[in-house]
Structure formats: C-alpha cells, structure tokens
Amino acid sequence: MIGGVAAVAGIGATAFTKDSGRSELALAAEAVRAALADAGLGPRDVDGMVTFTMDTSPEITVAQAAGIGELTFFSRVHYGGGAACAVVQQAALAVAAGLAEVVVCYRAFNERSGRRFGAGVQSREPSAEGAALGWGLPYGLLTPASWVAMAARRYLHTYGLEPEVFGHVAVTDRRHAATNPAAYFHGRPITLADHAASRWIAEPLRLLDCCQETDGGQALVVTSVERARTLARPPAVITAAAQGAGRAQEQMTSYYRDGIDGLPEMGVVARQLWGGSGLGPADVDVAVLYDHFTPYVLMQLEEFGFCAPGEGGAFVESGILPLNPHGGQLGEAYLHGMNGIAEAVRQVRGTSVNQVPGAARVLVTAGTGVPTSGLLLGADG
Numbered sequence: 001m002i003g004g005v006a007a008v009a010g011i012g013a014t015a016f017t018k019d020s021g022r023s024e025l026a027l028a029a030e031a032v033r034a035a036l037a038d039a040g041l042g043p044r045d046v047d048g049m050v051t052f053t054m055d056t057s058p059e060i061t062v063a064q065a066a067g068i069g070e071l072t073f074f075s076r077v078h079y080g081g082g083a084a085c086a087v088v089q090q091a092a093l094a095v096a097a098g099l100a101e102v103v104v105c106y107r108a109f110n111e112r113s114g115r116r117f118g119a120g121v122q123s124r125e126p127s128a129e130g131a132a133l134g135w136g137l138p139y140g141l142l143t144p145a146s147w148v149a150m151a152a153r154r155y156l157h158t159y160g161l162e163p164e165v166f167g168h169v170a171v172t173d174r175r176h177a178a179t180n181p182a183a184y185f186h187g188r189p190i191t192l193a194d195h196a197a198s199r200w201i202a203e204p205l206r207l208l209d210c211c212q213e214t215d216g217g218q219a220l221v222v223t224s225v226e227r228a229r230t231l232a233r234p235p236a237v238i239t240a241a242a243q244g245a246g247r248a249q250e251q252m253t254s255y256y257r258d259g260i261d262g263l264p265e266m267g268v269v270a271r272q273l274w275g276g277s278g279l280g281p282a283d284v285d286v287a288v289l290y291d292h293f294t295p296y297v298l299m300q301l302e303e304f305g306f307c308a309p310g311e312g313g314a315f316v317e318s319g320i321l322p323l324n325p326h327g328g329q330l331g332e333a334y335l336h337g338m339n340g341i342a343e344a345v346r347q348v349r350g351t352s353v354n355q356v357p358g359a360a361r362v363l364v365t366a367g368t369g370v371p372t373s374g375l376l377l378g379a380d381g
Contacts, residue, residue: 003276006092007235008377009228010039010221011342016184016333019113020215028057028108029065031217036066039221040232041102046221048073048100050087052107052336054080062106073100079251081290081367082265084337085375089241091222101223107338108217132250145210145293147252148369149202152295155261156204159310163204166294167195168316170208173291173324177331180353184212185331209294211329218338220345229380236345239361239378240277244268245371252369263296266303266365269374273363274305277376281306284376285359286347287321288340291328296368304363325354337366344377 012034014020014027036042046068049059059074073094077083084107091103109115141147156163174190177183190208198207228235246264248257257264274280281304291297298312307315316323326332326343333339344362346352360379366372 002089002092002096002238003240004237005225006095006222007225007228007237007380008088008220008341008345009223009231009233009235010035010037010041011345012036012038012219013182013339013342014108014217016182016214016216016335016339018184018213018215020110024108024110025057025061025065027110027215027217028055028062028106028219031108031219032062032066032104032106035104035219035221038233041221043067044069045102046104047071048091048094048103050075050077050090050103050105052076052080052083052087053078055107055109057108073103079367079370079372081292081336082370082372084290084341084366084373085241085364086243086366086373088220088222088238088341088375089243089373092238092241095222095224101227103222104219105222105338106217106219107336110215111334112213112215129251132253136253136255141253143202144252145205146202148293148295149205150255151260151369152204152293155295155299158261161310161313163206164192164196165313166204166209166298167192168313169291169294169297170195170330172316173328173330176325176354177327180327180332183327183332184214185327205293205295211292211334214333214335216333216335218335218342220338220341225380234349235380236348236377237380239279239376240273241373241375242269242272242276243371243373244272249371254369261299262309263299263303263368265370265372266300266368266374269365269372270304273374273376279361279376284321284361284363286325286344286356286362287323288326288344288362288364289324290337290340290365290367291324291330292334292367294330300365300368322356325352325356340364341375344375348377348379
C-alpha cells in the first residue's frame with residue numbers, strides 16, 4: 001500500500017475559458033509551471049511526469065516547454081476522465097518505489113474551442129474498444145449524454161423516481177460555483193425550477209444535468225511526505241488511492257451487465273479505498289465527486305455507502321455531506337476531474353474559497369461509466 005508515503009505538494013491551473021486562443025501545449029506548460037511555483041519548486045526538481053492517454057501534449061514535449069530536464073519516470077493512464085485520480089496514484093507509486101522524487105501530473109485541452117467530447121463519435125479508427133460502441137451507434141446512441149441516459153432511465157425506473165431528483169446535484173454545484181471566482185458560472189446559481197425548465201438533451205437528462213465544456217489546464221505536484229513537509233504549502237497526504245474496472249466493463253456502454261442502475265467499477269474503487277485506509281463514509285469531511293452527468297453522482301454516493309441505493313438524491317438534498325465545494329465540472333470547469341483533485345488539496349490546506357471548517361479527509365473520484373479511480377486525501381498528522 002502507498003497510503004501515507006506521498007503527498008500532493010503543489011497545484012496550478014490556467015484560467016478556465018471557452019476559447020483559450022492558445023495551444024494545448026501552452027496550456028499544459030502554464031499549469032505545470034504554476035503547480036511548481038505553488039510548491040516552491042523549480043522545473044529542474046522534476047524527474048517524473050504522468051498524464052492521460054487522451055492528452056495531445058506528450059510528457060517530453062511538456063517537459064521541454066516547462067524547462068524540465070531529465071525524466072526517470074513517465075506514464076499515461078487510459079479511459080478519459082476515469083484516469084484523473086489514477087495519474088496521482090501512478091505518481092505516488094513512482095515516489096514510493098524510488099523511481100522518481102518529484103512527479104508532475106497534468107491535463108490540458110481546448111475541449112470547447114477545439115475537439116468537443118460532447119459531440120460524440122464522429123469518426124473512429126477500427127479497434128476492439130470501438131467495437132463495443134457498434135452495438136449502440138446504429139440506434140442513435142452517438143453521444144456521452146445518450147449513453148448515460150440509458151443508465152439514468154433505468155435508475156429512475158428501479159427506484160420509482162422522477163428526473164427532478166437529479167436537480168439536487170446541479171443546484172448544489174452551481175450554488176458553490178456562484179461563490180468561486182475561478183468558476184465559469186461564478187455569480188450564476190440556479191434553482192430546482194431552473195433545472196426542471198432546462199431543455200431535454202437525451203431524456204431523462206436535461207441541459208443542466210450535463211457538464212460544461214472547457215478550455216484549460218490543471219497540474220499537480222506529487223512528492224514524498226517528508227519532502228513535502230519542507231516545501232511552501234502544507235502537504236495533502238495521499239491516504240489511499242485505487243483504480244477499478246467492473247465485470248462486463250465497457251467504456252460508457254456497459255449495458256450487458258445484470259443491472260445498469262449502479263456503477264460497479266466505482267464499487268471496486270470504494271472497497272479498496274475503505275479497506276486500504278481503515279476509514280469509512282462517516283470519516284469523510286468533504287466529497288469531490290466526478291460530475292459529468294448528475295445521475296452518476298447519486299450512484300457514486302450509493303456505491304461508497306453514504307446512503308442506500310436509490311437514496312442519493314435525498315442525500316444530496318439533505319446537505320449532510322459537503323459536495324463539490326468548487327462547483328464541480330457542472331459549475332467550475334470540465335478538466336476531466338483534475339480540478340476536483342486541486343479542490344480537495346485546497347480543502348485539506350484550508351484555503352478553498354468555499355472552505356469546509358475542519359476538513360481533514362477528502363474523498364475524490366474520477367470519471368464514471370468507464371474504468372475509473374479514486375483518492376482519499378488527508379491533512380498531515
């Protein structure tokens with residue numbers, strides 16, 4: 001286990017916009033430099049880098065652009081947003097194994113002005129992974145929203161709920177984004193009535209159930225806890241980290257399982273995080289849950305045991321657990337979950353604009369509907 005060995009020592013981001021006017025490489029380099037400055041480190045201190053397979057800026061190219069020299073470790077993690085927490089896990093593993101001393105994790109894209117993931121499948125090279133999509137594409141399941149709508153509809157049917165239950169996530173996220181100056185929807189909260197009045201995208205998903213599209217970059221610096229204690233910021237200790245893929249797992253279209261009203265892959269992550277840390281739902285002070293679509297937030301809460309199946313909406317409405325204080329991807333920015341990890345670090349440091357008093361343990365999750373990952377971050381000591 002790597003719990004307690006490594007920590008996030010620095011975080012940095014670009015502005016979150018809809019048209020950056022810059023290359024994705026420039027965004028990545030800016031975020032990396034900002035994260036290093038936050039940690040009180042320089043480019044020459046870095047000897048490892050981790051990013052997503054989907055990123056267009058290779059590790060060696062970002063290293064050159066940011067002034068980083070030799071690398072002794074470099075790695076990429078697959079499955080889009082499902083990689084977010086896993087890049088930190090990879091960095092922590094490298095530090096724990098002595099393969100690198102300072103590892104930078106990054107993600108940068110022009111996801112609004114350039115390639116728009118929400119546009120769905122337009123063309124694709126033949127692959128075994130793509131073959132799974134072929135069972136749904138001919139019938140009109142062409143976009144992420146349409147893929148998630150299938151599971152969302154089944155969830156509502158199983159538990160006798162209406163689509164309005166998803167609105168509690170959207171309202172919570174936008175309330176927090178409204179008081180976060182870095183959020184795209186700063187100053188723009190919504191109500192349940194606004195959610196219910198927003199147009200259908202793919203029933204039962206409305207516009208306000210779907211995350212925004214963003215141009216930007218986010219980077220994180222991971223090093224040993226011992227070294228982090230000597231740096232500029234309090235360490236956010238990596239208490240536990242996990243990846244998970246479920247049985248009959250596909251990428252967004254796992255329709256051939258026994259049931260599609262849950263997220264078994266997140267259940268795999270949850271069991272590892274709780275088992276590896278000795279913690280449980282009652283020990284979590286803040287949850288930063290991947291929210292590209294609101295129904296999957298409810299299912300995550302249920303997989304982690306915060307509430308019973310079908311009760312996620314009521315749990316969010318209760319406000320018992322502080323959720324996505326930065327505004328999430330619905331309210332702050334869609335950076336494939338990397339900005340959520342940064343918010344978890346701020347909560348542990350006590351520097352968030354929407355700080356939860358006494359936050360010492362934060363749960364973070366990565367993309368859902370795909371093989372995924374999760375983290376427990378904690379205050380030092």
